[in-house]
Amino acid sequence: MNERDSNALAADLLKRGYELTDNENAADILLFNTCSVREQAELKAVGKIGILKKLKKKKPDIFIGVLGCMAQRRGNELLKELPHLDFVIGTDQLERLPDILEKEIIKREQISLTEENSEMPSTLTEHIIKTNGVSEFIAIMRGCDMYCSYCIVPYVRGREKSRPIPEVVDEVNKLADRGIKEIMLLGQNVSAFGLNQNTKVRPLESPFADLLTEINKINEIKRIRFISPHPFFFNDKLINTIVEHFPKICNNIHLPLQSGSDRILKSMNRRYNINMYMDVVNKLKSKIPDITFSTDVIVAFPGETEDDFNNTRRVMNDVGFDNAYIFKYSPRAGTPASKYEDQICQQLKEERNQILLKDLTERTTKHNKAMEGRVFEILIEGESSRNAQKWSGRTSNNKVAVFDHNPNLRIGDIVNVHIDRSTSMTLFGSIISS
Ligand code: SF4
Numbered sequence: 001m002n003e004r005d006s007n008a009l010a011a012d013l014l015k016r017g018y019e020l021t022d023n024e025n026a027a028d029i030l031l032f033n034t035c036s037v038r039e040q041a042e043l044k045a046v047g048k049i050g051i052l053k054k055l056k057k058k059k060p061d062i063f064i065g066v067l068g069c070m071a072q073r074r075g076n077e078l079l080k081e082l083p084h085l086d087f088v089i090g091t092d093q094l095e096r097l098p099d100i101l102e103k104e105i106i107k108r109e110q111i112s113l114t115e116e117n118s119e120m121p122s123t124l125t126e127h128i129i130k131t132n133g134v135s136e137f138i139a140i141m142r143g144c145d146m147y148c149s150y151c152i153v154p155y156v157r158g159r160e161k162s163r164p165i166p167e168v169v170d171e172v173n174k175l176a177d178r179g180i181k182e183i184m185l186l187g188q189n190v191s192a193f194g195l196n197q198n199t200k201v202r203p204l205e206s207p208f209a210d211l212l213t214e215i216n217k218i219n220e221i222k223r224i225r226f227i228s229p230h231p232f233f234f235n236d237k238l239i240n241t242i243v244e245h246f247p248k249i250c251n252n253i254h255l256p257l258q259s260g261s262d263r264i265l266k267s268m269n270r271r272y273n274i275n276m277y278m279d280v281v282n283k284l285k286s287k288i289p290d291i292t293f294s295t296d297v298i299v300a301f302p303g304e305t306e307d308d309f310n311n312t313r314r315v316m317n318d319v320g321f322d323n324a325y326i327f328k329y330s331p332r333a334g335t336p337a338s339k340y341e342d343q344i345c346q347q348l349k350e351e352r353n354q355i356l357l358k359d360l361t362e363r364t365t366k367h368n369k370a371m372e373g374r375v376f377e378i379l380i381e382g383e384s385s386r387n388a389q390k391w392s393g394r395t396s397n398n399k400v401a402v403f404d405h406n407p408n409l410r411i412g413d414i415v416n417v418h419i420d421r422s423t424s425m426t427l428f429g430s431i432i433s434s
Pocket of ligand 1: 145154230
């Protein structure tokens, strides 16, 4: 989400006549778009901004600003800790950045903008598209109302707010006109898009499904992905919509699990149990060929017993995830779980983490092997990062495939590729036809 915000802000500033530079010594304005999800990320940002004190002394005319989650969380406190900072702009006020740069900062007073906004800003819709860009992110909502016990997001990103469907569709259309073939819809909880309700009962309606249906009508867009849905809101309407619009809606679903133990899920305040989770997975598996799932898992959450951990291992295996972001639990100040007494020691965290990682690699290797000898549609994304003589692209189920260049084809085309061999990370193949 931060990457998307940074891109939109940079595009907006470019339009207003600013130039971008990667060289901090050449910049007149230095902006840090920060994340607060992990304490480490904040410490790193504060350290980096602290170092700039010297630069500011040498070049007092430069402006330094902090944007995003850390600005939201710490506001004035950050301005006091880092007096060489000129402004902080929180997550709900980002669209005011150009105004601040044009009218306010010349007054040379520190500025802190951290008020919550109940509406999703409608101006952060510009995109800087890389040369030969094929895929773009689109932020469809902000904030989160779920209050998982380990997560700081609801406190720094505020209440859930969604964009109107026509506005998102308009943005997708503009991207399609610029040659984009694949879009990734972004939000902290995309499956709750447009619901605007904090409910304890799974809703039957799904405005997110309605949004997918509208985007599906845009012919130039060949693939639709989204991240991250919450299993609680993954109802039959959403499942049926994904099935109906497959293969344009890709057959790889990222469905955060977090734990395979009902007891731990309750302690995490995740609002689903393993039966509910598996029901979603099994319905999708029964209707979509070759569907794959990726996930997020927190290992060694406070109170996680050997049994709880083994349940996570078993569920991961039952679903057959072949990609997972596995995080060792780390307490985040300001969240309920950071005060739980039954924290797990570092050594056990490490051991359990390694076990899950090993399972994951074995499973991925096996899944990729099973793809050998078959033909898959690949969206060509560009040159392979390891071998400029080859192209690289992705299957619908989000596997990276590498294959020979073909002068008759272009980046953004979809080709049929026969998979000749594989590793745990990559498929290697030959083009059959386009
Ligand atoms: S749903 Fe995701 S973003 Fe929201 S509180 Fe839970 S973990 Fe955080």
